[in-house]
Amino acid sequence: MTSTAVSSFDEMIDAEGQVRPAYAGYREWYDAQDKRWLDKQGKTAEDAFRRTGITFNVYGQDAGAERLIPFDMVPRIIAADEWKKLSVGIEQRVRALNAFLHDLYHKREIVKAGKFPERLLTHNDAFLKEMVGFTPPGGVYTHIVGIDLVRTGPDDFMVLEDNARTPSGVSYMLENRETMMAMFPDLFSKVHVQPVSDYPRSLARSLAACAPPAAKGSDRPVLAVLTPGIYNSAYYEHAFLADQMGAELVESGDLRVVDGRVCMRTTRGWKAIDVIYRRVDDEFLDPLTYNPHSLLGVPGIMDVYRAGGVTIANAPGTGIADDKAIYSFMPEIVEFYTGEKPLLKNVPTWRCSEPDSLAYVLEHLPELVVKEVHGSGGYGMLIGPTSSKAEIAAFDKKLRAKPDNYIAQPTLSLSTVPIFTKSGLAPRHVDLRPFVLVSPDGINITPGGLTRVALKKGSLVVNSSQGGGTKDSWVLAD
Amino acid sequence: MLGRSAWGIFWMARYWERAENTARLLDAGFRIALTRGNTAASDEWRSVLVTLGLDEDFAAQGQDYTGYAITNWILRGNGNPGSVLAMIEGARTNARMVRTAITREVWEATNESWILLKDLLAKPVKEADLGSVLNVIRRQATLVRGALDGTMLRNDIFNFALIGSHLERADNTARILDVKYHVLLPSVAWVGSRLDNAQWEMVLRSVAGERAFRWLNAGALDPKGIAQFLILDGRFPRSLAYCQRKLTSNMEWLCRDYGQETAAYLMQREASEKLARTSINDIFDFGLHEFITEFLATNRLIAEAIAADYRFTE
Numbered sequence: 001m002t003s004t005a006v007s008s009f010d011e012m013i014d015a016e017g018q019v020r021p022a023y024a025g026y027r028e029w030y031d032a033q034d035k036r037w038l039d040k041q042g043k044t045a046e047d048a049f050r051r052t053g054i055t056f057n058v059y060g061q062d063a064g065a066e067r068l069i070p071f072d073m074v075p076r077i078i079a080a081d082e083w084k085k086l087s088v089g090i091e092q093r094v095r096a097l098n099a100f101l102h103d104l105y106h107k108r109e110i111v112k113a114g115k116f117p118e119r120l121l122t123h124n125d126a127f128l129k130e131m132v133g134f135t136p137p138g139g140v141y142t143h144i145v146g147i148d149l150v151r152t153g154p155d156d157f158m159v160l161e162d163n164a165r166t167p168s169g170v171s172y173m174l175e176n177r178e179t180m181m182a183m184f185p186d187l188f189s190k191v192h193v194q195p196v197s198d199y200p201r202s203l204a205r206s207l208a209a210c211a212p213p214a215a216k217g218s219d220r221p222v223l224a225v226l227t228p229g230i231y232n233s234a235y236y237e238h239a240f241l242a243d244q245m246g247a248e249l250v251e252s253g254d255l256r257v258v259d260g261r262v263c264m265r266t267t268r269g270w271k272a273i274d275v276i277y278r279r280v281d282d283e284f285l286d287p288l289t290y291n292p293h294s295l296l297g298v299p300g301i302m303d304v305y306r307a308g309g310v311t312i313a314n315a316p317g318t319g320i321a322d323d324k325a326i327y328s329f330m331p332e333i334v335e336f337y338t339g340e341k342p343l344l345k346n347v348p349t350w351r352c353s354e355p356d357s358l359a360y361v362l363e364h365l366p367e368l369v370v371k372e373v374h375g376s377g378g379y380g381m382l383i384g385p386t387s388s389k390a391e392i393a394a395f396d397k398k399l400r401a402k403p404d405n406y407i408a409q410p411t412l413s414l415s416t417v418p419i420f421t422k423s424g425l426a427p428r429h430v431d432l433r434p435f436v437l438v439s440p441d442g443i444n445i446t447p448g449g450l451t452r453v454a455l456k457k458g459s460l461v462v463n464s465s466q467g468g469g470t471k472d473s474w475v476l477a478d
Numbered sequence: 479m480l481g482r483s484a485w486g487i488f489w490m491a492r493y494w495e496r497a498e499n500t501a502r503l504l505d506a507g508f509r510i511a512l513t514r515g516n517t518a519a520s521d522e523w524r525s526v527l528v529t530l531g532l533d534e535d536f537a538a539q540g541q542d543y544t545g546y547a548i549t550n551w552i553l554r555g556n557g558n559p560g561s562v563l564a565m566i567e568g569a570r571t572n573a574r575m576v577r578t579a580i581t582r583e584v585w586e587a588t589n590e591s592w593i594l595l596k597d598l599l600a601k602p603v604k605e606a607d608l609g610s611v612l613n614v615i616r617r618q619a620t621l622v623r624g625a626l627d628g629t630m631l632r633n634d635i636f637n638f639a640l641i642g643s644h645l646e647r648a649d650n651t652a653r654i655l656d657v658k659y660h661v662l663l664p665s666v667a668w669v670g671s672r673l674d675n676a677q678w679e680m681v682l683r684s685v686a687g688e689r690a691f692r693w694l695n696a697g698a699l700d701p702k703g704i705a706q707f708l709i710l711d712g713r714f715p716r717s718l719a720y721c722q723r724k725l726t727s728n729m730e731w732l733c734r735d736y737g738q739e740t741a742a743y744l745m746q747r748e749a750s751e752k753l754a755r756t757s758i759n760d761i762f763d764f765g766l767h768e769f770i771t772e773f774l775a776t777n778r779l780i781a782e783a784i785a786a787d788y789r790f791t792e
Contacts, residue, residue: 250480
């Protein structure tokens with residue numbers, strides 16, 4: 001894997017060994033710091049995270065254990081003009097995603113135009129027939145989107161994945177910034193960074209703007225965050241967002257349908273909720289409609305939803321847009337709905353369902369990344385260049401048995417950003433997940449997002465479930 | 479607020495109160511063990527187990543009644559759901575569940591305490607370290623109480639926390655009295671058996687009342703005075719009378735705020751008024767043990783009524 005590091009684009013240092021302009025202020029500050037003091041600050045930050053309880057729960061082997069996501073104190077810095085370009089591309093893509101979802105559940109013009117194969121919808125669990133012909137309040141499907149970007153060169157940002165279902169990680173974006181400001185206040189007076197702290201307020205506003213007809217135009221609709229509970233891996237984030245928005249944090253046990261509204265059990269009785277920001281997957285939402293064994297959902301919520309009694313964010317059935325086979329059509333999708341050329345590139349993708357592509361992929365497995373179309377979290381994938389012959393052979397079999405289930409992409413040489421190590425700064429691969437809010441009033445993108453970093457030298461896997469860490473992500477002020 | 483949040487904050491407060499009281503009880507037992515012979519010490523540890531309602535569980539797992547075995551079982555016993563560690567974990571789990579109902583200060587104080595004590599109680603506690611471990615438990619409980627008092631909005635959430643604390647505290651003081659009632663009975667003194675100063679001191683120490691009692695009584699110790707102090711002296715924050723008064727006023731606050739008089743409040747007010755009319759002689763005439771038994775039962779019924787009135791669960 002070290003071979004990939006050689007040709008990677010480093011975001012701090014250029015090919016001549018010079019510090020790039022965006023990092024100049026930071027680097028000057030860094031060079032003046034006592035490195036032993038910095039090291040100590042790193043440990044202080046870790047203690048602070050632990051005390052605050054910013055942990056994620058681990059499933060499987062250490063079930064129930066709470067872990068910290070490692071935090072690296074060197075910021076990932078994006079110049080103001082780079083960000084402007086990026087955000088126009090992100091906005092275009094998110095607009096297209098919402099239009100695409102509306103079309104899929106209504107007239108399917110894109111299918112009729114021959115730009116998108118209908119077969120990707122049939123037998124796809126993420127496509128919900130209950131949503132056909134229904135328009136969510138405010139016409140918004142994806143209230144919150146996380147667009148995973150990778151960078152391979154100065155102007156080469158590509159979308160690796162769209163997260164339209166229930167993107168997580170925004171609490172890390174916010175807490176990382178708080179931690180950095182607490183640790184290095186002088187750094188922030190030296191380098192001017194666009195703030196991220198408005199996110200919870202924007203989220204609350206954006207959710208309130210999508211209140212259902214039953215809220216009767218109330219200027220303070222009742223918001224609630226629906227969590228699977230304290231043992232969920234992202235519970236900290238659910239509690240954090242509810243707290244920051246001043247919304248109730250509810251579990252399914254608190255909810256019940258009463259008189260055509262979804263209500264929560266309060267100490268004063270049942271109280272109707274207007275907008276539910278759910279952090280529970282579609283299939284668990286309504287045991288009457290979907291998984292009858294679900295203890296996470298609310299029986300009858302889908303009926304209330306379709307009758308205009310509640311808004312569910314993100315709308316049920318948006319997960320279809322996360323499908324990696326559908327992802328491969330995003331360039332066509334963006335062009336079809338916006339009439340513009342896509343500003344953000346897709347990573348070249350081979351659909352293994354197509355015989356020619358499959359043949360190519362099978363022949364080139366050692367150099368490709370192969371992913372399950374419905375997978376996420378870095379599980380169930382093959383990274384050719386780091387896999388043993390035996391692993392590749394095993395994957396070859398799985399691929400031949402069920403080609404429809406996979407897509408393949410070239411192994412990208414992700415950009416690197418330095419992390420702080422005992423022996424100084426060292427480059428590590430990163431990605432970026434900006435968070436996008438959609439409301440009938442427009443699209444709001446928080447400057448920056450969550451930078452995930454592979455802490456192991458040469459590693460390309462940034463997922464927190466597999467040893468990745470996070471960084472504060474800066475967009476410089478104009 | 480959510481019924482589940484009220485439930486969570488109520489139990490967070492109860493668990494903290496119980497953890498703290500257990501530490502005090504252990505501290506008192508430890509002192510007796512240091513100042514008395516082995517037999518007396520072993521009897522004392524047994525009575526600590528009885529007070530906590532853990533005697534049967536302890537007997538079932540077959541260890542000897544040594545101070546070391548008993549203190550460790552109570553502090554961190556594997557499979558002991560009533561251990562101090564389990565209480566702190568319970569407080570922390572509930573705090574985590576109601577994270578949005580408590581301030582960052584309350585949450586961090588609780589979370590930090592859990593991190594600290596999980597570590598301190600990871601291995602058996604040696605006799606030499608017992609004092610300092612008990613100290614840490616008391617100190618962390620004080621920290622959480624301070625955070626609650628100093629940072630929480632005075633709303634229904636805060637009142638549910640106070641109701642939890644005082645219900646639990648009244649229960650704990652009553653249990654201590656119940657296990658020790660025989661040493662407080664006037665007949666024992668009248669019969670002229672050797673006055674057991676150490677036993678009385680133990681009772682006072684386990685509710686952090688020895689200093690206050692000495693101060694009020696110029697150093698004199700007498701069983702009736704102690705019983706009167708722990709049950710009826712409204713100035714002492716761990717007395718039954720004090721807890722009753724706080725419970726009544728916090729529950730009254732809720733009724734006013736919600737504009738609804740609840741069954742739990744009416745029960746509480748009646749119990750409180752009844753206690754106010756009672757003298758220590760009435761209690762001894764009725765029977766101290768009988769009085770405590772009745773008190774504990776009423777306390778439990780009020781707790782159940784609160785859970786029902788405020789929809790803690792469905």
